[in-house]
Amino acid sequence: MDQTVHSFIKRHQLIHPHQTILAAVSGGPDSMALLHFLISLKESMHLRIVAVSVDHGLRGKDSADDLSYVEQMCRKWQVKFVGTSVDVHSYKKRTGLGTQEAARHLRYQFFEKIMAQEEADGLATGHHGDDQAETMVMQMTRGARPEALQGIPVQRPFGKGKIIRPFLCLSKEQIGQYISKHHIEPRIDASNEDTDYTRNAFRKHVLPYLKEQNPKLHYHMQAMSERMREDHSYIKDEAEAVLKTVRFLSNVDKFVQFSIEDFKTFPLALQRTAFHLILNYLYVNQTADISYLHEEMFINLLYEKKPNAEIDLPRGLKAVRAYDEITLSFKDKDDKEAFHQLLPIGETVELPDGSLITAEWVDECTSEGVHVFVCDSHHVTAPLVVRSRRNGDRMRLRGMNGSKKVKDIFIDQKIPAQLRDTWPLVTDRTGEILWLVGLKKGGECTDNSPGTWLRLQYENKAET
Template identity: 65%
Template structure:
């Protein structure tokens, strides 16, 4: 066993001379064997070894005794020790998450703190090859997405150093044999036998059947995990080329915008990878609620013939197609996007996006460009109103008999659907639509003027 782990450590460059290693130890067979292994490795590599243990407070005196046991073993073997107790039920209630997730969060918070205080280089965890097989089988069962099946990494960044898993090359049986050969007497957590937990059910019912067919299943799954990681790293680097054409702002909870035509020029495999990178960017890390169905919905949206369409994703993320534009954004209610403000002569109104509309008296009806509008003061009722559209809005356009729906103007001008509810228009106090800002100008009673000219000007800073 030692030779297998030594080769694995060298292959993945997990340990270097003169490093400080924190070993997470529960007192069970895997973590106790890991601590013992590193104690024997200590002299060869001139390592500083620190055992860290957490009482999650879920098994009363038993879990407290586990921590005491680890402390005694650490001191007996010449390792430093850090231990703590955490309040999982309180944190679970505060964070609104499950028991296992809460326990994991608090455990990793403590381990990160130990690494920071001790200046440790690595955090060693006792996950073994059978754990890896269970993890990958569970991932495959939960999701049809290839991206979801990757296993636990051999090494990944954590706190001020790295998490390493030197035992991923071993089976559970090999670790048990190591414990017996070295006289280790690990603590046994009875909750590991409870098959109501999904992982325990896989461990007791699924894995034994598969290992009867292939006793080296854990080795094959580990090789698969490493291969998948390598392939995915390459695909991710290639997908970064797709993201160079994507406008991404705001990070978690932010906003993503890109051209459908440009996006679709890339191979489909890179489009898929870029799609998941976008979700990781917006969600912070891709969440479990995202499934193969969401991916299918997205690519169907890209092929949709309608010029405007949208999708609702988990946690109020919306994917919107408006002609060639694709937007990922966290949705706002109509109440949040609606705008209404009075505008008096000599004053200005600031819109939610920071742009401004001003109103002033003028000597003539001269207009320069689409962002200036003039009308006759005697034929409008002041104050003017700057607002967003409402159902049924119509505007009487200059030089046109009758009126036209504001909705139809948006369609004619190919204004993206998600922009229509925030687009400013100006009416008088009686509700007469004078100006759909930047798009079309209303009659404004400029025929036979009899009063002072009023000039509206739109500025976007």
């Protein structure tokens, strides 16, 4: 076993000489074997090992005794111990999380705190190859997206270092043999036998049958996990080329537009991956509600024969096809309502979608930008109004003769139809449209004009 783990650590560069490594230890067979193994590397690799342990308080005296056992073994093995007890039940009530998720949150909060205190380079956990097989079989059962079938990573960033899993190359049986060989007597958590937990049910009923068919299941699953991660990383990098054809916009709210024909020039695998990267932008982090069915709906929309069509995605996101354009944006019922608000100079008002607009007098002509409007006061009649568009709206564009329909400006700027009715514009008392926010400016802006200047600044809710 030792040589297998040594090779695995070296291949993945999990541990380097002179590092400080935390070992997450529960008192069970896997974590006790891990701690013992890391201690065996201590002298040859000049490592500093710190055992960290958490009593979740979920099994009363048994879990408290687990913590005491780990502390006792650390004294025996002459390794530093840092332990704590946490109140999972209170945290669960406060956050609304499930028991296991709440326990995990508190556990890793503690680990991250100690990692910073000890200036550790890595946090080692005792996950092994059978855990990997369970995880991947569960992922395969629940979803059909290849990128979701990646299992437990060998390492990942954590705090100022990383989490490492040196035992993913081992089976549960191999760890049991190591425990026996070194006369370690671990604590046994009886809750691991409770098949009310999904993972335990897979462990008790599914994995034994699969391992009968293939005794090297843990080895094959680990190899598959590594390949899936490498393949997905490559495809994700390639999909960045697709995103160069996509417009990521946030004039009023986050939305995305792209040409269907341009998008379809890329292989289908990259189209699918680009779709999920777009969702990561719109959702900030992609929602778990997205399934392969939504992915197929999106692909069907790309190849739809009708020039106009739309699909609904989770949390109010819509994908709308209009001829060669697809727009993805959030569309709530309240967003459709027209609005009309006074914009007092010297104040900030909040628009119905949560965006902010500020009006003020300034003593000089400051620089403008997409979200900043400036014009001299001689051409403005207060009070100002910020409102949504109306039928027949026209505006005189700065530097141009005559006027232009606001509707035509939206078309020229390729603003999605569903966003046009709530796009803000600012007028003065006469009804003159000074600014179609983020798109076009009216009003006079004579350089070096004496007197004060009107300055408007817009902040959209996607950026605040």
